Amino acid sequence: MNILIVEDEELAQKKLQKTLAAVDSSAQVVGITDSIQSTVEWLRTNSNADLILMDIELADGQSFEVFNQIDVKAPVIFTTSYDEYALKAFKVNSVDYLLKPVQTEDLQAALTKYKKLSEGTRKSDLNFESLVAQIKQQLQPKEYRKRFLVKHAQKLVSVEVEEIAYFYSDGRLNFFKTFDNKKFVVDYTMDELEEMLDPAAFFRVSRSFFVSVNAIEKIDDYFGNRLILQLNPAVDKEALVSREKVSDFKKWMGK
Secondary structure: OEEEEEOOOHHHHHHHHHHHHHHOOOOEEEEEEOOHHHHHHHHHHOOOOOEEEEEOEEOOEEOHHHHHHOOOOOOEEEEEOOHHHHHHHOOOOEEEEEEOOOOHHHHHHHHHHHHHHHOOOOHHHOOHHHHHHHHHHHHOOOOOOOEEEEEEOOEEEEEEHHHEEEEEEEOOEEEEEEOOOOEEEOOOOHHHHHHHOOOOOEEEEEOOEEEEHHHEEEEEEEOOOEEEEEEOOOOOOOEEEOHHHHHHHHHHHOO
């Protein structure tokens, strides 16, 4: 399988080559281009690419322009950091669409998909109208919960999400505490809350805790490669970041 890589970052070029070698020993990189112009020139003089791995944002513009200048016959797997281009990507020869940094398992799945399609055994599976509809849905801004209606002293009160410091489980009940240290029972499971809460504002550090970035006062290492959080207001349970969440939590805190 001959592959053309279209990528303007040298480190990304090398990573793609390394990942390709790891997932498919038959993959051979026959060319590397780093701009719209160089890609068009390469395709005009070469016809031996079976597949193209193409970044969208290049030094001289978006790679979609390549398709306006030349008839690209090889299928394309797009790679980019920006998912806003997904819909446009699927309209031009796209086998798949991978967000950078490209993960080994994602590239493996994309190559498997390409092979099945090229063999002609499952061409009908690539329903472009369905793909476009799915991507449109994914690109629509998601509406997250703005407030919760909860019971307090035999009354119903509405609490704005921005007033909530954290959610946690205790026994069979789920609670949240506000920044002014008021505690309420919430009638949703933690999994349901995960769909309701804006991931930019709340992080599920474990099965039993969602925390607001503004509630975290201190972060310490904890045994078992975990982290322990000091929250404000204080909570009478250990707020631990589970081992499998630590890496994502650190990235979230660094945004």
